[in-house]
Amino acid sequence: MTVLNAFIEYWYLTVILVVAIVLTVFVSVKAAKAAKKSRSKREKIIEQLRYENKTRAEFANPTAQQILSAEPEKLVDGIALNLQADLEKQADMVAAFENLSKPQKYIYALYYFITDSKEKLSEFFKKNGKPLTGTAKEAVESALGCKVYDLYVKQYQAFDSENEDVSLIQTEIDASDAAFAEVRAETDFYELAAAYIKTNYVYFTAECEECD
Secondary structure (H helix, E strand, O other), rough: OHHHHHHHOOOOHHHHHHHHHHHHHHHHHHHHHHHHHHHHHHHHHHHHHHHHHHHEHOOOOOOOHHHHHOOHHHHHHHHHHHHOOOOOOOOOHHHHHHHHOOHHHHHHHHHHHHHHHOOOOOHHHHHHHOHHHHHHHHHHHHHHHHHHHHHHHHHHHHHHOOOOOOOOOOHHHHHHHHHHHHHOOOOOOOHHHHHHHHHHHHHHHHOHOOOO
């Protein structure tokens, strides 16, 4: 029996073999894409950690001149990352947070607000709770302006489980997220937060222990 005759006679085995080959190739391609995506994601995480470590070190003991001349995003990140590092050393982070000065609380809250609301405003409220969200409300009003504040308040009330007067309605949240995306696209949050730091720079220098 020739090979050709064998394939003809046992055609179903040939079909199975072809399907197996196709599936193997498909799975291999999928695995390769998944591996590439995983590697890319891992590289981004490593790059972010390197940035955070470098920026934290750069602003560990900032001088007034360093603060006043710093690039906005790096300034906000550097100050907030050091506040976070200090809080993590405490046995009671909530109590330690409450002991921060008001400007320190505001920048810490704004950092998480800016970071966690990159995709949607509602993501910030899904990831965080009180006292951070309450402090962020005050910080947004003080530093980011009325448009951002109005949108923040709507979702703050909607996500507040203790507020029985306002319901969390998904269509309204979606509309609020869309409106927030438009405002964020035309507003430099880092620039405004950095301006707040520079106005209150004395609270973020190495001599801040003397501030109340």
